[in-house]
Amino acid sequence: MARYVVDVMPRREILDPQGKAVLGALPRLGFEGVVDVRQGKRFEIEVDGEATDDRLADVRRMAETLLANPVIESFTVTADEPPVSPEPAGDITADGDDA
Amino acid sequence: MRVGVVTFPGSLDDADAARAVRLAGGDAVALWHADADLRGVDAVVLPGGFSYGDYLRCGAISRFAPVMGEVVAAAGRGMPVLGICNGFQILCESRLLPGALIRNDHRTFICRDQRVRIENTRTPWTSTYAAGAEITVVIKNGEGGFVADAPTLERLEGEGRVVARYLDLNPNGSLHDVAGITNDRGNVVGLMPHPEHAVESLTGAGTDGLGFFAGLAALGAVPAR
Numbered sequence: 001m002a003r004y005v006v007d008v009m010p011r012r013e014i015l016d017p018q019g020k021a022v023l024g025a026l027p028r029l030g031f032e033g034v035v036d037v038r039q040g041k042r043f044e045i046e047v048d049g050e051a052t053d054d055r056l057a058d059v060r061r062m063a064e065t066l067l068a069n070p071v072i073e074s075f076t077v078t079a080d081e082p083p084v085s086p087e088p089a090g091d092i093t094a095d096g097d098d099a
Numbered sequence: 100m101r102v103g104v105v106t107f108p109g110s111l112d113d114a115d116a117a118r119a120v121r122l123a124g125g126d127a128v129a130l131w132h133a134d135a136d137l138r139g140v141d142a143v144v145l146p147g148g149f150s151y152g153d154y155l156r157c158g159a160i161s162r163f164a165p166v167m168g169e170v171v172a173a174a175g176r177g178m179p180v181l182g183i184c185n186g187f188q189i190l191c192e193s194r195l196l197p198g199a200l201i202r203n204d205h206r207t208f209i210c211r212d213q214r215v216r217i218e219n220t221r222t223p224w225t226s227t228y229a230a231g232a233e234i235t236v237v238i239k240n241g242e243g244g245f246v247a248d249a250p251t252l253e254r255l256e257g258e259g260r261v262v263a264r265y266l267d268l269n270p271n272g273s274l275h276d277v278a279g280i281t282n283d284r285g286n287v288v289g290l291m292p293h294p295e296h297a298v299e300s301l302t303g304a305g306t307d308g309l310g311f312f313a314g315l316a317a318l319g320a321v322p323a324r
Contacts, residue, residue, distance in 0.1 A: 071191070
């Protein structure tokens with residue numbers, strides 16, 4: 001199993017209303033000094049077989065075709081280690097964790 | 100004139116669009132998103148509402164619906180295509196129109212009557228309006244902010260491809276107050292406000308929207324295949 005991560009971000013010159021909403025909320029919660037927030041999307045894609053250059057190219061095409069709209073978004077694709085065990089919940093309990 | 104109206108999973112305004120077509124003297128033909136078949140229509144309307152849950156981005160998944168392959172091919176042959184609201188988003192995602200539609204700058208859904216000016220009367224969808232006509236239709240969207248890079252906006256303005264422009268108040272942060280645009284050939288139009296909700300005074304904001312559907316009858320039929 002190979003795993004790839006596609007990170008999609010709104011382009012710098014494009015207004016990001018969702019990021020602006022988060023930016024507006026942070027000072028209300030007492031977090032000071034935050035000057036900007038941009039909100040994007042992260043896709044974790046698992047595919048059969050080994051991570052290869054061809055697979056990476058496939059995932060890149062997925063990003064260009066569907067996951068990102070190049071008119072308003074940029075993206076990066078990286079190969080990632082496959083998950084070996086459920087990730088620890090950390091300090092914050094994750095409600096949606098099905099592990 | 101046979102005008103197809105596509106129903107996607109989540110379409111809201113397909114029935115109103117079909118009614119507008121009939122009121123304007125055309126024959127409305129129901130088209131289904133999952134059928135790669137335009138049923139021999141002469142024009143297509145992609146209606147407003149939602150589609151495929153609008154997951155990922157509005158129109159991003161609908162763009163790959165089986166019917167859209169046919170719509171894109173027919174548009175390339177010159178068939179008139181009108182996308183309203185979600186339909187406009189689908190046309191942009193399909194690359195039939197430039198730019199994209201993002202969340203309203205004020206981050207709230209808007210629903211109200213909206214004045215717009217018709218600035219291009221050369222498209223099959225706007226030919227019945229006088230140039231510069233100021234009409235009142237309905238606007239209702241959460242993600243209606245039209246954006247494009249500066250060269251694209253310059254080209255749209257320079258080529259007279261801004262079909263409709265918001266008056267009074269920009270409802271969603273659209274650049275250049277763009278309410279609707281057309282492709283370089285002039286047969287594909289995307290429009291964020293809803294003319295199909297302004298075709299009968301009993302139920303809408305007057306009848307100013309009827310003109311979008313009334314011009315088709317004067318056109319020769321464009322073969323669907």
